[in-house]
Amino acid sequence: MSAPDPTGQPLLVIIDPVARRADGESVRIARDVLCAGAAAKICLTDGPEDVSRALSRRNRRPVVIGDDRALLRVVGLLHRRRELAESALSVVPVGAPHTVALAHALGVPRGPVAAARAVLDGAPHPLDLLVDDSDAVVLGEVCVPDGYVPGASPYAAGDGADGGRHPDGGPEVPGDPVGPVEPGEPAVPRRQALTAGGHQSWWSPAARTARTALALLTGPAARHALPSCTRLRVEADGVLLADLDQPVERVTVSVVNGLAEVVVHHRSADRPVRARARAVTVSGPDFRYRADEVGAGPVRSRTWTVRPEAWRLTLPR
Template sequence: MSAADPSGRQLLVVIDPVARRVDGESTRIARDVLCAGAVAKIALPSGPEEIVRALARRGRRRTVVIGDDRALLRIVGLLHRRRELAEAPLAWVPVGALPAVSVARVLGVPLGAVAAARAVLDGSERQLGLLCDDGGGVVLGGLWVPAGASSCGAPAVRGEGAPGGARGVPSGDGHQPWWSPAARTARTALTLLAGPAGRHPLPGAARLRVEADGVLLADLDRPVGRVAVAAVDGLAEVVVHQRACDHPVRARAHTVTVSGPDFRYRADNRIRGPVRVRTWTALPEAWRLTLPRPQPPGVTSPAS
């Protein structure tokens, strides 16, 4: 813990065990930067129970997660289930290689240890939306159905929500996450995924029924190539690509339900299921994350 903190900032730094094992150097650097700039209490949990205890004792400290996507999702999910997420400010220093930190690129969190730690200290807090499902899960970046749709490519698209109009071209090798490394927001991720289906062959069709706030977008009698859902502007934005149609069906709704024969889906680059029905609900301004402050026009951000 640092001896002085003139700004009055107090942090609970939760260092994921996977981060310590995978990249101990970046983990140490991030910890040192945070401890030099704020009063930091360090937690080194070895399992879920110790994470629960650390969060229960956080008091008024802002929780900083050092780890990959799963580390952040674990804490966000825990706070959501305890109904404490809206009142628990979070910050994140991603540690790990792509695609293990793909959600960080979607949210706009720097990937470099020093840049991310400085953003924790000097950034600004933003309220973000998310998707929660009827099984208790949360989705921060976005999801698509079926999981096998990862083999499809999407054209380069100017990201609508990306700083500076970032561009990205997801590969078609099935290994890159459905958002490109240049994508910075859920809207950008959704835009990349929802590229014109006519230019890029879709994988095997799935028999799915898709409803948005009870309105039918696709039914079992029309094969679906892929369905993408992301939290955008407080609602769930859904894009449905049907095999027989070049133009996707788009809608915004509070809830999106997908049903059909056992299917798997990919949420925040993790495969879930199989399930026969799943409903996602958009929660606007559901959580608070510290992000880098917007750069003035003409100022180039340091490399992450």
């Protein structure tokens, strides 16, 4: 029989499908540690709908086994339901190092055993949150425009926290490997790209090669090689930090001690402009940005507002 959870609340363990594919052994270890230390309900999810249904279970403490995007998806769902403050979240990071960097930066231990033990023996810590004017949440940092991010995840250029992505760049289709998908192109599993006779269409390899070449020319690696400079208007609590006649290379927004810290890198200035505020607005010609390694836009204006201590994460005592 499982030992009681120290909080007196059973666990709802949500296992992300990307984690199962990326490192099934770490997932198994984390699951075994959690089940040995608490009453736990295991949910093997295949997409955002499964996660949403799982979170409908009451009186269970959510635990995410997965990468940063899996954690972001759960935080975003609970925020939109206005249930984020109801219980502390826990996460066992599983994935390549750059896909779990945010969880570790928040204080979650490395390794499935240490992280699972922190879930069982740790304590909830209140954390601040950035929420934009489209009601999307940010746990880490916003970068405008969508430029170079060291170690960016190959499947992080999605259109939001709820859009599951396969590691090769296409949307997740449970049970079906998919190839790279162009914007606006429906996701078609490879096994469906067959003729009625069961043979692969002659154009399929060429089409995949063309799509791969296009992805290389327009993807993160190509963007990293291009100079990032655009015209933006940046305001912090109404105070103007940059205007359209002052080209900027990069703008970052993050939370520091309950306030949003905005850093504006001007093209012609030796040092960036820094400010802290409750709300930061970036506007200008259509621009893209990245929030927690997720690409978004284009938009003409976006405002990020700090919600102090809006959520709780279980961390080591």
